[in-house]
Amino acid sequence: MTEVSSTRPLGVSRPDLAVTDLPAPEEVFKVSRIGPKELIKFAVGPSLIALGISIGSGEWLLGPQAVGQYGFIGVGWVITVSALLQTFYNVEISRYIMATGEAPVVGWGRVPPGYLLWVPLSVFVVIFAFIAGGWAASAGQGVYALVHGEVPPAGAEEPRLWAIALLLLVFLITAAARRVSRALELANWIMVGAILAGLLVIDLFVVPFSQWWEAIRGFVTPSAPPAGISATQLGALAGFTALASGLNWYVMGHYRDKGYGMGYRTGFISGLRGGRTELLASGVTFPDDEKNRKLWKRWYRLLLTDMWGIFFVGAILGMLLPTMLMARAVEMSGERPTTANVPTFVAAALGDEYGRGMFYLMLILGVLILFSTQLGIFEAMVRVTTDAAHGTSTRLRVLIEGDPRRFYYPFMLVLLVIIAVVLHLALPVSLVQWSANMSNLGALIYPFLLMYLNSRLPKAARPRWYHHVILVLNFLFFGFFFVNFIADFVGDPLVTF
Template structure:
């Protein structure tokens, strides 16, 4: 990418951050280096950020919390919460990505333009992301799956330490993947292409072979059947399920920065995080936007259609399939065993039941699916915590930029090693699924805050990029739906929940 020469023409947006430089939007063909964007080019080059988000989403919500709740309480009264959550989160993702595509700034940097300014919102947002996800429940759960693969049995009460060691080794593997990359986002995309396709195809085959048609129907119809939550389930459990159904409710913005690194819209002008093997690339500390003229209005519509295709065609469809396939498999396992999963055994419950019914082969296949699912989440979340902190630090501190000589990698990789050590300690402190439920409800806290920050920013974008009025209504619905579950979580934590079933 050629160095950017800032124009005298700038665009003011918000407070406490430099005005945006103004340049023409690039064409998709220019960014992806193709003659035209047809179906093949769409799949090969344009689709990508949604896969990283989908790889994260299929883990904690779809493999752990969804099957746990459905396995204990059934589909009716639970399924519609999954559907509403997936719809609201996909709309929210599009609005977060709108800002990235229009300005080349990742959300954690954009929040610094909202009053009172970067000195409050940037560190607060980094803290919230770290606080929500550093618990490492996704890593600990993956370690349980690896233990079962190695030993051919589920870890017992006396085997707690070895799964944690495997979890730490998987964190090291994440570091290795990013270190070996030329372009970190591209490495994550390719890894998730392999894992997500393998997961969905593998689960589909297992479900077709094992799950009766009536359970398929119960699962699909449960997604669209409005009903009161089942007796005995808590609003805190439902809040965790809602928060992690598609991704991370109000904190989904932490993944949307990949649209910058993919080169969507003005992201192509802003730069990207290179890997250790990649050549050093310029990463702008402040964003770039486009003029409101006929040429750029047409280009914006093209980029926005690509964004909608990536989010609705890949992320939403994949998230719904990713929830349906594991939950109907869990329902079949509960039917076979006559037992229900618990927080302690849900990562390996299905594989253990299928081993007794169908033999070791299906046991290992189910375990492998579980490990891939949880590792894809581990890969995305661990890298995202490092990425958000790096982007925020690089954009906010001229002193840091001077110290690292303008090369974000000199901050990115050391911080990743520090985070690896911290998570390795924390995963010894609680059951994996309990840690995941904590993270999910912290994600719902984000829904009380960031929809309003997003409305402020997007309303000030160049006119062609601004949302329609009904987009703001949907952002308010995100606030109401996920925010209720967080408030209930706090009420439950300090005393009595707001509602009981």
């Protein structure tokens, strides 16, 4: 590591950032140059973990349910706006990670009044939003249908048992890894690639051109929401299109573990097969000189390639392709999806029309989609809590002897038990809608924390003025849906459609 020559203050209540040079991308990825092959093989990837989460709760459940009930016009436009705003937001979150090597949950502790408020609050919001386990329960429904060849009956226990088994599989995947982020990245290369390719082929086979045009037109045509759609349903669709609106930061820490920018200087969480690694409790930043300004521009271009070339394109395709299938399934079956049957509705409808082979193919894709979401969300809740505890508690670092795995894996097992209990409490899609609207709560808080932090980075890394404008738009767009959701939950919504 380049010698640390000084420190730089940033915010309050946290140690100053050490200052040292940015690494070159070639140094991080251990290649002589970053060409197209190296870009795909080594440099891009963290956005795939976010995309694996994205193509699940929103794209497979909430988007198709909304389109199946109300059509594309007025629904597709909300999807497009949400995807654009969230991708901009993700870039701004990742800007902070690249410039400091700190996970966002630790960085929030630098915002006044300090870490005693923001760090525990942020962990609580993430756990509270996602512990309902709707993503796990939905995956369990898909596995049940795959095993038995039929959709599960209402209230069946076996789908919940399959959901718990898949949570155990997540534990095994992370435990068997050398570097947890890399294992998740490779798993999502396979799953997301298979999902998008499979959906594209099936859409080309079963969806007529007129519905392709209707779907694309719905995605790009500004229009008021359709009459009858609820504030909760539309807010959930907005919140879980492309990821988790204001809470997207909970999964962006993978850029640190990938080694983007100063993340290379601060360490990563290794699997049980990996060697012991030290994860720095505080961040590191770079001096504002010509050499580091040039390196920063290179890292920023890699980030934009990963976010807009992989995440945004994948999120739009991941919503467009399943919603077209849902529209076709509704047309063929003459029925509309319900909260109870949406995880298996398309498989049942296409199976009736094209035979059992299509039924099982759709179930396999559905299970892959929902498991990729389950894998990312479950691990991210553990990761956020681990980063928060390790970064803020000297006593814990002494107790675990500086090895974050000694907290990460026991906490994962505790969380597994809690989710196994909670997912018995409601229908899967109802749980997902709750999580999505709680994600919109984050949009009322974190864009402003992010503006505070990013405006204090080294000059080369600071955002331009219009980046702040886009963060305010995130606050207004997703915050509106959260406020309307709360009003609807306690009485009457502020706005009805």
